[in-house]
Amino acid sequence: MLVDELDITIAELLSESAQITNKEIADRTGSTEVTIANRIRDMEEKNILRVVMQRDLRALGFDLVVLLDIYVTRRPPELVAEELAKIEEAASVSVLLSDPDIFVQLNVRDRKHLLQTIETKIAPIKGISHWTANIALEVVKLDLRYGTLGAK
Structure with a gap:
């Protein structure tokens, strides 16, 4: 046990x-x-528990939560996800079982920061065929008590 x-x-x-x-x-x-x-x-x-500090992103000026559906061709989604995970604005990156191939949550300051992140950090990643972006109007629930502690 x-x-x-x-x-x-x-x-x-x-x-x-x-x-x-x-x-x-x-x-x-x-x-x-x-x-x-x-x-x-x-x-x-044992990666069962991690005590961490949590930042208030809104207080730090990150007013937009953007949910990206990423579609991948000619490259394993896992490799694309590894590159996406290196992006500072990416709060989470998940490889999915079906379409889309990858789901990314971005925290950005504003629309200009979103565009800059997509153009300079996401678009250059090889294997991304296309993506769709959804901007969250309101986050009703965000439970950070659980996570993947053994994640890379």
């Missing part, structure tokens, strides 16, 4: 507040600070 009830409780407490101290977690779980520190380190090493 990769995790037990204590690990799950630690992860839940950290997801509620990443600023919670090991002492507070220990007090709430009836464990010691050393045990909590060891459990967190062990889960991080």
